[in-house]
Amino acid sequence: MTIATVEPRPYHHGDLSRALIGAARKILETDGPAALSLRAVAREAGVSPAAPYHHFKDKAQLLEAVAHEGWVELDAALSKARASTRDPSERMSNLGVAYVCFARDNPALYRVMYDCSRDKDALPDQLKEGGAYCQVRDTLAEQSKTPLAEIDLELATIAGWCAGHGLAEMIGFKQFAHLKEVLGGEEAFLRAVFQHLGMFAKFAED
Amino acid sequence: MTIATVEPRPYHHGDLSRALIGAARKILETDGPAALSLRAVAREAGVSPAAPYHHFKDKAQLLEAVAHEGWVELDAALSKARASTRDPSERMSNLGVAYVCFARDNPALYRVMYDCSRDKDALPDQLKEGGAYCQVRDTLAEQSKTPLAEIDLELATIAGWCAGHGLAEMIGFKQFAHLKEVLGGEEAFLRAVFQHLGMFAKFAED
DNA sequence: CGCAAATCTGAACGCCGTCAAGATGATCTT
DNA sequence: AAGATCATCTTGACGGCGTTCAGATTTGCG
Numbered sequence: 517m518t519i520a521t522v523e524p525r526p527y528h529h530g531d532l533s534r535a536l537i538g539a540a541r542k543i544l545e546t547d548g549p550a551a552l553s554l555r556a557v558a559r560e561a562g563v564s565p566a567a568p569y570h571h572f573k574d575k576a577q578l579l580e581a582v583a584h585e586g587w588v589e590l591d592a593a594l595s596k597a598r599a600s601t602r603d604p605s606e607r608m609s610n611l612g613v614a615y616v617c618f619a620r621d622n623p624a625l626y627r628v629m630y631d632c633s634r635d636k637d638a639l640p641d642q643l644k645e646g647g648a649y650c651q652v653r654d655t656l657a658e659q660s661k662t663p664l665a666e667i668d669l670e671l672a673t674i675a676g677w678c679a680g681h682g683l684a685e686m687i688g689f690k691q692f693a694h695l696k697e698v699l700g701g702e703e704a705f706l707r708a709v710f711q712h713l714g715m716f717a718k719f720a721e722d
Numbered sequence: 723m724t725i726a727t728v729e730p731r732p733y734h735h736g737d738l739s740r741a742l743i744g745a746a747r748k749i750l751e752t753d754g755p756a757a758l759s760l761r762a763v764a765r766e767a768g769v770s771p772a773a774p775y776h777h778f779k780d781k782a783q784l785l786e787a788v789a790h791e792g793w794v795e796l797d798a799a800l801s802k803a804r805a806s807t808r809d810p811s812e813r814m815s816n817l818g819v820a821y822v823c824f825a826r827d828n829p830a831l832y833r834v835m836y837d838c839s840r841d842k843d844a845l846p847d848q849l850k851e852g853g854a855y856c857q858v859r860d861t862l863a864e865q866s867k868t869p870l871a872e873i874d875l876e877l878a879t880i881a882g883w884c885a886g887h888g889l890a891e892m893i894g895f896k897q898f899a900h901l902k903e904v905l906g907g908e909e910a911f912l913r914a915v916f917q918h919l920g921m922f923a924k925f926a927e928d
Numbered sequence: 929c930g931c932a933a934a935t936c937t938g939a940a941c942g943c944c945g946t947c948a949a950g951a952t953g954a955t956c957t958t
Numbered sequence: 959a960a961g962a963t964c965a966t967c968t969t970g971a972c973g974g975c976g977t978t979c980a981g982a983t984t985t986g987c988g
Contacts, residue, residue, distance in 0.1 A: 532966085553944060564968050566947080571966095575945065608922075630891070638896040656922070668918065670901065675885065675915045676922035678892055682884030685836070685891075690844040695876065709881045710923060712874065716814075716862070716882035717920035735936080759975060770937050772978080777935095781976065 533571045533581075535561045540582050544624035552624075554578065576635065583632040586625045587640050591648045593618045598651055604659035611655055612680055612710050613703055615648075619684035620702075626684065652676055679713055731768055739777040739787075741767045746788050750830035758830075760784070782841065789838040792831045793846050797854045799824045804857055810865035817861055818886055818916050819909055821854075825890035826908075832890065858882055885919055 539560035543552050554575045555565045572578040597614030601607050619626040633639050643649040653673040657664060664672070683706065686692070696705045735741060745766035749758050760781045761771045778784040803820030807813050825832040839845050849855040859879040863870060870878070889912065892898065902911045 554946090555944065565945085566969085567967055569946075633895065634891075637894055639892075644897065664921075667901075667904070668921065671914050672918040672921040674889075674892075674898070674901075675918040678888030678915065679881065679885045679919065679922065680888070681891065682886070682888030683880075685840075685887065686845075686880070686884055688843055689839070691850065692880070695873075695880075698873070708877050709884065712878040712881040712923070713885065714920040714923035715870075715874065715878040716885065717917060717923065738935085760977090761975065771976085772938080773936055775977075 532561065532563065532567065536568055536571060536578060537581050537585065540578060541585070541625065544582070544628065545622075549624045549627050552579075552628075576632075579628055580632050582625070583629045584640070584642075586622065586629040587642060587647065589622075589625075590615070590618050590629075591651070594648050594651045598655060608655050608659060609707055609710065611652060612676065613706050615680040616684045616687055616706050617703075619681075620687055623688070630681075649673065649677065675713075675717075679710065683709055735767075735769060735773075738767065738769065738773065741769075742774055742777060742784060743787050743791065746784060747791070747831065750788070750834065751828075755830045755833050758785075758834075782838075785834055786838050788831070789835045790846070790848075792828065792835040793848060793853065795828075795831075796821070796824050796835075797857070800854050800857045804861060814861050814865060815913055815916065817858060818882070819912050821886040822890045822893055822912055823909075825887075826893055829894070836887075855879065855883065881919075881923075885916065889915055 536557055539557045540552060543556055543560060554568055557578070558565050558568055561567075568578060572581070593614050594611055597610045598607060600610055639649075640647070653669060656672055656676070657669055687702070687706070692705065695708075696702050699705045699708055742763055745763045746758060749762055749766055760774055763784070764771045764774055767773075774784060778787070799820050800817055803816045804813060806816055845855070846853070859875060862878055862882070863875055893908070893912070898911065901914075902908050905911045905914055
């Protein structure tokens with residue numbers, strides 16, 4: 517697996533931090549979260565099992581670095597979706613689809629992102645400081661005909677975020693295969709579910 | 723020889739399967755999912771590390787049994803919430819709150835439930851056969867003024883379930899502490915988020 | 929009663945996360 | 959240029975993990 521035989525890496529790696537993060541992501545994509553051990557990461561990077569400890573306090577801290585990359589990339593994906601159209605309602609819809617598709621296309625990374633958040637009982641602050649969360653909120657605000665109260669804006673953003681996350685976690689379940697087929701594809705299914713959020717919500721009004 | 727030892731469990735336990743599930747749940751509640759090793763479960767049940775293998779194929783299968791108990795209990799919690807009132811809209815609202823509160827009060831169990839589902843790429847079939855999922859769907863159907871098409875009913879149920887799950891996973895995050903305070907408690911926060919689902923959804927319409 | 933099946937134990941394997949001690953290389957001082 | 963210092967990497971070890979296997983113990987059935 518290692519290329520060390522051909523060109524023996526110098527004793528000092530050069531940029532092991534980044535290499536370890538890359539190795540971790542490769543393992544995640546290839547073999548899933550269950551296979552992601554610190555030793556496997558070190559192996560993949562061609563270093564000894566103890567080497568990572570000179571760059572990360574422990575395994576959790578390496579995972580945090582991986583998760584951070586994930587949030588940045590989710591941010592980029594949402595930015596792209598947001599810029600994809602000028603039609604207000606289409607923009608919001610695209611944003612939701614983009615969120616779920618990111619999770620579907622990077623399932624292991626997405627898992628690590630939320631596992632780390634749960635360990636800290638908090639989402640990354642970056643989200644509320646110009647990050648992905650703001651994109652949802654701002655898109656909501658832009659497209660509201662009447663200006664939204666600050667608190668309504670926040671609550672609606674949370675509601676949408678929760679729905680997106682929930683759908684992202686469920687999208688792969690076999691039970692939905694039939695609906696995806698009936699509705700003509702996964703994206704159509706996603707949009708249909710988002711549309712029906714309102715149907716659920718109206719019963720929640722006091 | 724068998725006279726006065728402390729409390730010598732007979733060589734054969736009697737009902738080790740159930741004892742193991744109970745031990746697992748105790749460890750989950752006490753020390754969280756990270757501490758839930760098969761060896762720890764065996765220790766808690768007072769049995770050797772290899773004993774569980776006579777009752778469960780492997781660790782995953784024991785967790786599945788624990789998860790099953792969780793789904794049954796979630797089912798019961800939703801039943802109770804559903805029967806708590808006759809006011810249609812209040813009933814639906816209570817159902818959502820009950821779902822999230824179950825997750826909040828049994829965080830480790832809730833985690834195991836979805837971890838098992840993800841490993842199998844499917845929710846338990848029981849859910850769609852008279853279980854918790856049906857309670858949400860039927861409550862939706864009962865309360866719709868105009869009869870809902872089958873597919874709309876299903877999509878709305880999924881939408882609500884996803885929102886509930888998403889909120890259940892986020893409810894503990896520090897970022898929401900401020901809102902809970904402003905809105906006067908956690909339950910008020912939950913209801914407010916559910917109400918705002920509609921505000922998000924209207925932009926998802928094509 | 930005798931014997932097969934079910935159940936539990938003890939010891940072992942390879943993996944894991946982590947740490948301490950020592951080897952190696954790069955950088956800075958003089 | 960020489961030596962000292964510091965960051966980096968390795969080796970080896972520890973305890974804990976999931977799992978397996980051979981053997982001990984008990985139960986239940988003929």
